[in-house]
Every structure is written in C-alpha cells, then in structure tokens.
Amino acid sequence: MPNLEGKVAIVTGAGRGIGREHALALARAGASVVVNDLGASLAGEGTDTAPANEVVAEIEAHGGAAVADGENVADFDGAERMVRRAIDTYGRLDILVNNAGITRDRMLVNMSEDEWDAVIAVHLKGHFAPTRHAAAYWRECSKDGEDVRARVINTSSPSGVFGNVGQANYGAAKAGIAAFTIIAAQELARYGVTVNCLAPNARTRMTEAAFGEIPKPEDGFDLMDPANLSPIVVALCADEAQAITGQCFFVYGGAVNLLRPWDAGELFARDERWDANDFLSQLLARFPDGSAPEGMVAGMGKAGGRSLQVS
Numbered sequence: 541m542p543n544l545e546g547k548v549a550i551v552t553g554a555g556r557g558i559g560r561e562h563a564l565a566l567a568r569a570g571a572s573v574v575v576n577d578l579g580a581s582l583a584g585e586g587t588d589t590a591p592a593n594e595v596v597a598e599i600e601a602h603g604g605a606a607v608a609d610g611e612n613v614a615d616f617d618g619a620e621r622m623v624r625r626a627i628d629t630y631g632r633l634d635i636l637v638n639n640a641g642i643t644r645d646r647m648l649v650n651m652s653e654d655e656w657d658a659v660i661a662v663h664l665k666g667h668f669a670p671t672r673h674a675a676a677y678w679r680e681c682s683k684d685g686e687d688v689r690a691r692v693i694n695t696s697s698p699s700g701v702f703g704n705v706g707q708a709n710y711g712a713a714k715a716g717i718a719a720f721t722i723i724a725a726q727e728l729a730r731y732g733v734t735v736n737c738l739a740p741n742a743r744t745r746m747t748e749a750a751f752g753e754i755p756k757p758e759d760g761f762d763l764m765d766p767a768n769l770s771p772i773v774v775a776l777c778a779d780e781a782q783a784i785t786g787q788c789f790f791v792y793g794g795a796v797n798l799l800r801p802w803d804a805g806e807l808f809a810r811d812e813r814w815d816a817n818d819f820l821s822q823l824l825a826r827f828p829d830g831s832a833p834e835g836m837v838a839g840m841g842k843a844g845g846r847s848l849q850v851s
C-alpha cells in the first residue's frame with residue numbers, strides 16, 4: 541500500500557460506515573487522522589461524541605495517531621476550526637476526505653423545505669466549507685514555496701450521477717458534488733492539490749434505511765463491505781497520483797468505473813437559429829421512442845457489469 545507516513549488527513553463523518561473505513565485505512569497507511577463526526581442520526585439530528593472517539597481508540601490501539609473532532613461540516617466556522625485542529629495538532633494538513641452525509645428521502649411532491657435544506661446543507665455546503673478552508677491553507681503553503689501534494693476526496697453517489705427516485709434533495713446535492721469536484725480540481729491544480737470523488741456502494745445504516753437489510757455473504761468476497769472503498773482513497777492520496785484529478789470513481793465491490801462526466805452527446809446543428817417546429821420534428825425523428833432517464837439501478841448495472849466483464 542502507498543506509504544502515507546508523515547501525512548495528516550481529515551475524514552469527515554468518520555465515526556461510522558464508509559468514513560470509519562477511510563480513517564482506519566489512512567491510519568494503516570501511516571497518516572495521522574482527524575476523525576470528524578457530529579454523531580448525528582441518519583436524518584442529521586442530535587450529536588454524540590462516542591462514534592468519533594471509538595474510531596480514534598481503534599486507530600490508537602493499532603499504533604496509529606488520531607484525534608476526534610465533533611464539528612458540523614455544514615457550519616462554515618466549524619469547518620475552519622476542524623482544519624485548524626489538524627494543523628494545530630499535527631503541524632500540517634495533506635488530505636481532506638469529505639464524506640459526512642445524511643438522508644431525508646421523500647417524493648418531490650411531498651418534500652418539505654426542511655428536508656431539502658438540511659440535505660443540501662450537510663452534503664453540498666459540507667463539502668464546500670472544509671474544502672474552502674483547507675484550500676486557503678494549501679495556497680499559503682504553495683506561496684511559501686512548499687512542494688504541495690495535497691488531496692481532496694469528495695463523496696458523490698450513484699443517486700447523484702444516475703438519478704434515484706425519492707432522493708431529489710440528496711441526488712441534487714450529490715450531482716452538485718460531482719460538479720464541484722471538476723471545478724475545484726481545475727482551480728486548485730496550481731497549488732498542487734488534486735480533487736477527486738467517489739460514487740460508493742456499501743452496506744451502512746444509510747443503504748439499509750433505503751433498501752432494507754443487505755445480508756453479508758457467508759463466504760467469499762463481500763461486494764457491499766464499506767472497506768472496499770478505502771483502497772481507492774489511499775491510492776489517490778499517494779504522491780504518485782499527482783496528475784489524477786477531477787475524476788469520479790464509481791465503486792461496487794471490485795468494480796471501479798472512472799465515470800465520464802456530462803459529455804457532448806447528441807448534436808443538433810445548423811448554421812442559423814432553430815425554428816421550434818423544425819427542432820421538434822428533429823427530436824421526434826431521432827428519438828421516435830422518446831428519451832428519458834433510465835434511473836439509478838440501470839445505470840449501476842451498466843457500470844458494474846462492464847467492469848466485471850473486463851476483470
């Protein structure tokens with residue numbers, strides 16, 4: 541595994557699920573870890589210091605270095621305090637894994653303003669705020685002549701890239717995170733920072749709330765083990781991965797797709813403004829059966845299926 545000895549990482553929402561695995565894996569690779577977790581319910585309510593403290597204890601029990609942090613990632617000043625905690629405790633910051641998340645699923649016609657606002661805040665602002673403060677720190681390091689090789693790993697979702705029914709708030713935030721990744725990658729390259737994102741699939745309280753219990757296989761490879769995501773994070777954190785940026789990795793078990801973002805797609809071209817009637821005729825001629833999203837399950841099937849055939 542890449543050696544991350546001497547590096548300092550923040551993992552948000554690291555008290556449970558996927559974030560916990562990232563924190564353990566980064567510590568195993570040698571990084572000191574700030575284990576951030578608000579200790580919120582799946583809907584984002586309440587606080588509890590226990591999950592973050594338990595992960596810190598687990599890392600320390602294996603000889604690693606970690607410190608707990610209970611800031612809310614959607615609080616701009618709280619995110620700055622979290623970044624400061626890494627620098628004050630360990631003297632530097634190299635890696636930011638934005639992972640904290642909540643869900644409040646509801647069909648669009650019934651969704652409340654609170655359900656929309658809370659989910660957008662934790663995911664979208666909860667990615668922006670830590671990245672903003674970490675990036676300001678890295679810009680200073682770069683201006684001071686340091687050879688910065690910093691990493692931001694964001695967390696999108698199949699729901700955001702393929703579109704899942706019942707998750708207009710969550711999917712919109714996750715699609716936003718994929719776009720944020722592409723823009724941040726371009727802006728921060730000049731300071732030596734790469735920015736990538738994952739679209740994970742794993743058995744956690746989040747997926748069990750959405751899809752019911754997901755049984756573990758009795759033997760063989762567990763495709764839904766949340767630990768399957770962490771090697772991708774550790775690999776992207778290696779110094780050698782300095783030129784890999786702005787990418788979104790869909791991960792399902794051992795299948796990893798480097799997703800293509802919105803691309804140019806079907807072209808309707810003429811050298812003058814389209815007449816609405818002409819455009820409509822063209823649309824109907826080229827898409828006699830219509831054109832509509834296939835949805836998340838179909839998208840996931842295609843992605844994982846392709847990769848599995850290759851391997």
Ligand SMILES: NC(=O)c1ccc[n+]([C@@H]2O[C@H](COP(=O)([O-])OP(=O)(O)OC[C@H]3O[C@@H](n4cnc5c(N)ncnc54)[C@H](O)[C@@H]3O)[C@@H](O)[C@H]2O)c1
Nearest residue numbers: 553557558578579580612613639640641697741742744746
């Ligand atoms: N499990 C999956 O298959 C899956 C799929 C797609 C995306 N994701 C994303 O992966 C990430 C991790 O999800 P998970 O499945 O491990 O869920 P989880 O509920 O097990 O863990 C999320 C953690 O984030 C913490 N958290 C919530 N709000 C916070 C806040 N404002 N500040 C700090 N911490 C906060 C929670 O306390 C919790 O410990 C999320 O961004 C989620 O949307 C998961």
